[in-house]
Amino acid sequence: MVDLGGQYQGIKEQVNSSISNVLDSSAFINGPEVHAFQKELEEYLNIKHVIPCANGTDALQICMMGLGLQPGDEVITADFTFAATVEVIALLQLTPVLVDVEPDTFNIDIAAIEKAITPKTKAIVPVHLFGQCANMDAIMDLADKHNLFVIEDNAQGIGAKHTFKDGTKNMSGTIGHVASTSFFPSKNLGCYGDGGAIFTNDDDLAHTIRGMVNHGMYKRYHHDVVGVNSRLDSIQAAVLRAKLPNLDEYNRKRREAAQKYSSALKNHEHILVPKTVNGCDGICDTCDCHVFHQYTLRILNGKRDELVQHLNDNGIPCGVYYPIPLHKQKAYVDERYNEADFPVTNLLVKEVISLPMHTELDNEQIDYITAMIIEFVNR
Ligand SMILES: *Cc1c(COP(=O)(O)O)cnc(C)c1O
Secondary structure, eight states: OOOHHHHHHHHHHHHHHHHHHHHHHTOOBSOHHHHHHHHHHHHHHTOSEEEEESOHHHHHHHHHHHTTOOTTOEEEEESSSOTHHHHHHHHTTOEEEEEOBOTTTOSBOHHHHHHHOOTTEEEEEOBOGGGBOOOHHHHHHHHHHHTOEEEEEOTTTTTOEEEOTTSOEEETTSSSSEEEEEOOTTSSSOOSSOOEEEEESOHHHHHHHHHHTBTTEEETTEEOSOOOBOOOBHHHHHHHHHHGGGHHHHHHHHHHHHHHHHHHHTTOTTEEOOOOTTSSTTOSTTOOSBOOSSEEEEETTSOHHHHHHHHHHTTOOOBOSOSSOGGGSGGGOOTTOOGGGOHHHHHHHHHEEEEOOSTTOOHHHHHHHHHHHHHHHTO
């Protein structure tokens, strides 16, 4: 599904030398590499504050702690995503409110958010799923209207841009009040272990969070708030510094692969290729709204599971993200949920399939994969 080895070959010298610098310095936690990476990412994103932390799940949790959300506060998020989002809501004893997603972009459905808002709602967590920005115009409007926080889960969307109705563009993760991301190795900007970060333009929130990631300390051994131990280590920061200058190029390669997949697979009666919000299906050279963390098809003839088996039998890796709606996961079942509210997620979990997607895919591989899929669905 990913080819981290191939990508490493292209940056091997830089990565090896910066890791060995860290080893020589012995500044393993919060060393100069971490601060340099923080500054470089702030510049790349055009945001005031990046606060590195240990992983993307912690980043989400710390966003919610930093905003001062309290037990019982309702937090609205998508039913169709990775479980980390709902997990941290539940861990903090906030009340998760899962809502349905859109059938074409797979992102959180605006009408469903609006319907779920109650006097207890405090925050919305849009996930930029598979690398495409959620509808941030509408989400920010709703948040303004109802006085809610917006926490962007940008674990899959780093490097994507959202184009507002007025034509201005913002990097994903810089639009809401605060955002989280993950540097898990297979993410678009991945390190060689665990890593994550929080982004915000809010000075006070950034200050609060900087202490929270380090045991609630603002002055050494003075613990002003309850915090956590969630830091990025310097070796991971060294890897990220070597990769960040290549991120746009990595994302361009992903888009190029997506474009080739879509050209081969579109217009087939049993296949829906991913739709981008600007309508180009990822098939345009300047498209920057989607960074294709995953390239995800819908298989419409009811044979998704057989296709997965067929591809696996022929040596083609593929994945089903995600096979179970969060509202049906044992840990998160809740009698408040009504099946009629999740028609899209309930369908998507049976239809989606994600193809290999990374920076090292070549034409031959893409041709082989798409030919195999078409041959199967034509049967
Ligand atoms: C990967 C991911 C996370 C969690 O990141 P970790 O670094 O693995 O903790 C959270 N949300 C989404 C949408 C993700 O894809």
